[in-house]
Amino acid sequence: DAGVTQSPTHLIKTRGQQVTLRCSPKSGHDTVSWYQQALGQGPQFIFQYYEEEERQRGNFPDRFSGHQFPNYSSELNVNALLLGDSALYLCASSFRGISGANVLTFGAGSRLTVL
Amino acid sequence: GQQVMQIPQYQHVQEGEDFTTYCNSSTTLSNIQWYKQRPGGHPVFLIQLVKSGEVKKQKRLTFQFGEAKKNSSLHITATQTTDVGTYFCAGGDTGKLIFGQGTTLQVKP
Numbered sequence: 001d002a003g004v005t006q007s008p009t010h011l012i013k014t015r016g017q018q019v020t021l022r023c024s025p026k027s028g029h030d031t032v033s034w035y036q037q038a039l040g041q042g043p044q045f046i047f048q049y050y051e052e053e054e055r056q057r058g059n060f061p062d063r064f065s066g067h068q069f070p071n072y073s074s075e076l077n078v079n080a081l082l083l084g085d086s087a088l089y090l091c092a093s094s095f096r097g098i099s100g101a102n103v104l105t106f107g108a109g110s111r112l113t114v115l
Numbered sequence: 116g117q118q119v120m121q122i123p124q125y126q127h128v129q130e131g132e133d134f135t136t137y138c139n140s141s142t143t144l145s146n147i148q149w150y151k152q153r154p155g156g157h158p159v160f161l162i163q164l165v166k167s168g169e170v171k172k173q174k175r176l177t178f179q180f181g182e183a184k185k186n187s188s189l190h191i192t193a194t195q196t197t198d199v200g201t202y203f204c205a206g207g208d209t210g211k212l213i214f215g216q217g218t219t220l221q222v223k224p
Contacts, residue, residue, distance in 0.1 A: 033212075042121075042203050042214035043158065056211040059116070090157060103148065104212065106157040 004107035006091050012113045013081050021076045021110045025093030032074040033104065034066060035090040043090055049074050050096055078112075086114045117142045119206055121215035129223050134191040136218035138204035145208055147180055147187045152217070153200040161189075161202075194222050 005024045013019050025032050031050045035043035045058035049068035068074045072093075078085055088111050092104035118141040128134050138147065146165045150158035162171055164180035164187060171178045177190045187204055201217040 035214075042205075042216045045211050045213065048211065058211070102212065103160055103163055104150075104158075105160065106150075108157050 004091055004093050004105050006089075006107035006110050008110055009108065010111045010113075012115060014115050015081055015083060017081050017114075018077065018079045019081060019112060021078075021089050021091075021112075023074045023076070023091030023093075023107060025072050025074070025091075026105045029093035029095050029105065030072055031094045031096050031102065032068055032072065033092045033094070033102070034074070034076045035092060035106075036060075037088040037090055037109070039087075046076070081114045083114050086112060088112075117207065117213050119204060119213050119215040121202075121204060121218050123218055124216065125219045125221070127221045127223065128194050130196060131193050134194050134198070134220055136189050136202050136204075136220075138187040138189075138206075138215055140185045140206050140213075143184050144206035145184075146206065147184075148205045148212065149178060149187075149189055150203045150205060150214075151200050152203065156200075158203060191220075194220070196222050196224050198222055 007022045033048040034046040037043045046060050047057040048055050052068045063079045065077045088109040090109045091107045094102040120139050148163045149161040152158045162178050167184050168182045169180040175192045179188045199222050201219045203214050203217045205212040205214045207213045
């Protein structure tokens, strides 16, 4: 039973470029959330996808966008990269269920460095 | 918006000593979750608390949810070097978990 897989694991971009990060959720999970974790900080919620729609969004600009595919996998896109976008980007999957309380399974993350 | 605060930010203990981290929310929580992140790793789910005043134990770890459902604590008895890492609490409703900034535990053998 595969866990959450993310790609790429590391990448380096320059300011103004665009990046796409990918995530495959854990088998049986239908919901994908994306988090940004700066060094020494807790994960910050970017947005969540369920049934191929963005359901919740954190305090991130429109430069951050995403997509969920019919197989539940997801992409995170960031346009016009800034130095401050350098961080570990974590994908977390969960099963929406009846209770609604999402217990998250995190992937290993994509480490983005913006130069 | 909702904020989740944790104290202390760092804690250094001698192996065998106890450790406690505290989590406080600016709003009442429907549930609280705890995660552990090892150095260079990713957050791993430890436990979820739902009921007011709930106490749960996992071996040497004791988790508590406050009566007002606005605070929580994690206590580790007799720390071991394997306990090293950052412990995060997270609260929120369906779809959006708000994480605290974490407490980083260092254990000296």
